[in-house]
Amino acid sequence: MTAKPKTREESTASVGSTPASAPPPRLLRLPEVMEKVGLRRSAIYQRMSEGRLPKCRSLGPK
Incomplete structure (x- = not known):
């Protein structure tokens, strides 16, 4: 039993998740x-x- 190598789409699909x-x-x-x-x-x-x-973020209305 040999494992099929992942295609580029399959290997990058999990990167963004x-x-x-x-x-x-x-x-x-x-x-x-x-x-x-x-x-x-x-x-x-x-x-x-x-x-x-990163710059600070204001949390108030002003």
Whole structure:
């Protein structure tokens, strides 16, 4: 019994799908980002202005 090699379409079809066990993406607050990336507030804001980190999102109406 030999396994049939996957075609390109079959192998890339699963790349875009998200596993059922993965949590949905969410917004992180600044203290959480500081803990995860190991940078201080000023370094995070510097990298945001350089485009190396995503910009902040406003959650309020203003």
